[in-house]
Amino acid sequence: MAKTTTSNHAGAARQRGVTMNDVAKHAGVSRTAVSFVLSNRENASISEETRARINEAVQVLGYRPNAGARALASQRSGWYGIVTEIVTAPFAVDIIKGAQDQAWLDRRFLLIAPSDQADAVGPNQGMEDAAIEKLLEQRVEGLLYAATYHRGVHVPESANEVPTVLINCFDADGRLPSIVPDERAGGRVAVERLLQAGHRRIGVINLDPDIPAAVGRLAGAREALADAGLELDPQLVVPGHATADGGYEAACEILDRYTEKDRPTALFCLNDRMAMGAYDAIKERGLAIPGDIAVIGFDNQELIAAYLRPKLTTVALPFEKMGALGVQTLAALTAGQPIIADQQLVGCPLLERSSV
Amino acid sequence: MAKTTTSNHAGAARQRGVTMNDVAKHAGVSRTAVSFVLSNRENASISEETRARINEAVQVLGYRPNAGARALASQRSGWYGIVTEIVTAPFAVDIIKGAQDQAWLDRRFLLIAPSDQADAVGPNQGMEDAAIEKLLEQRVEGLLYAATYHRGVHVPESANEVPTVLINCFDADGRLPSIVPDERAGGRVAVERLLQAGHRRIGVINLDPDIPAAVGRLAGAREALADAGLELDPQLVVPGHATADGGYEAACEILDRYTEKDRPTALFCLNDRMAMGAYDAIKERGLAIPGDIAVIGFDNQELIAAYLRPKLTTVALPFEKMGALGVQTLAALTAGQPIIADQQLVGCPLLERSSV
């Protein structure tokens, strides 16, 4: 499989960039004319004929504009920067994806800078500052700052030099606009789905109760129950570590505590990893999903939700959408428009699969 | 939660970049002197005193070099580009992460371009070409081309204008250097682990037998068995769809076909998703992992392997390492060094968890 031939690689004589001047000469016009044609200037008066000659020259010579030079002259880089933990979080990717696509539509480029520690505290802060610094050196016109889980963050000072939007987090200092998931609405829709399926006794496997995700989702759950004239039994809310093991243990506790009659008929797991563990606990007890116990998750971690058996019905975190909205907001901001709100909530859609 | 205050955003008067000239004036020297100091020029003769004055001016004014202008003047952008499907694959991220980190070490920037369809065939080819085009407009000095699963690809022509390295795929046209996982060695180590644990009858849940991953891993498995004086029973190799469902079905087939005595005592699943399905089949039959049946996977998809119960022992695909190696290879290439081989194999380490 491994060949040992030494590669002489692209002998392709790396031609020293064709410039606009070359194009101009080839077409027998001035460089200015070329510039006008390439940038589709409105009020330029260039005859159709020369325009065609120029375009042909571009083709023939394989001219490719030099983005750097263009940025220098026009004072606009056409770039946005995004700072985020790349790999720590499977989520970050979807945000990037959404932002990337939107940027692409706007004919902009997204410069992605790593930040292994997106918190402004901690040992790696230097890294993050350096990343932002690098982005600013590239003269990005705006900054996106994305976190891997919904929380408050402290954004480095330097981010103030350029319009900045936070994604999946909010400014603990309250200055910068942010885009976050509507956790409350998500919690509500999850429980509404269970109610609609006829469940009245619903167990909740909770996260660390202090984080925004837990607060919001639980509040939403309460609202949905209240609408149905029910209350959330505090006994049925058990905290768990945000892992599969945590979900397993919490589910065991909740399942073993009651007789078959009193047992909840549905479990709302505040994230999919915990749902994964809950599945095990349920199956271990010879119970069927969703026959005996329905399960609904949160987050829509594809790798889990779509591969569990039965596939997990869950509420999706709208990462791509938030990414796209981030870029849009940035675009508005850089265009000088006032933004609508300091915090934009993005809905979390229910994803029907087979566990309810 | 959602405030509706209208944000006036960073009133921070976007100061029109401090330039080297400003620094020079402030320090009472010429711009050249500043340039010399900032670029740590070897044979420049600048007194310690003026050097200090200049550095102070940089601090005071908050000077930040303009990367674009620098690139223009020096004819070196300091950028590499990477083309990959960003989100389709959870894998791509790790490659990017590895490449990003290595690039960061080399004081280079990684420009990430989306390519929703990394295959050179298909409807989205235009997108990919455009992405490469954009990267070249940014004057990247080298190109990385990463695939989400190990396979042969056709790289667009334009990539030839600049040194290019393929990651997790190889050039079907055989020109470009590539970096791929050593599937064979990986398959070998997996089976060796099972043999070491005393297993003699090993079932294999296979992938699509035509892809490099299947070919290599299976070959490695055979080698390991041969070393132990055993042969791979063709009956024990069952093909499956590369999903949890596929793994479930294949495992059912293999488990139900034999009596308890003839049944394999271990399952080598050629990817983790299938292992996930196999878990269900095994548990359903009241069998214990690894007590009754040991399971070993491949890929090390964190979200699955680390969260299954028991945690899955698996062979890791070295994505980060491949990414880093890609950048290193590119660096060597751009420095004009001949590369070692057209294809570099990267080892797949065994990750011990609890399923063997």
Place this chain on the structure above:
DNA sequence: ATGCGCAGGTAACGCGCGTTACCTATCTGG
């Protein structure tokens, strides 16, 4: 006094392009 080397700088060009000011030839209306 002269020559010479060296520390400590500076002037000026060019990188590739956007953009503004200006110029010329041709047509049109009065």
Place this chain on the structure above:
DNA sequence: CCAGATAGGTAACGCGCGTTACCTGCGCAT
């Protein structure tokens, strides 16, 4: 026949910086 508009361009500056060539004193040996 001439003023004025318009089509079809061009010359030249500046964006911020790297880099090369050159300049100016000053100490020192001749």
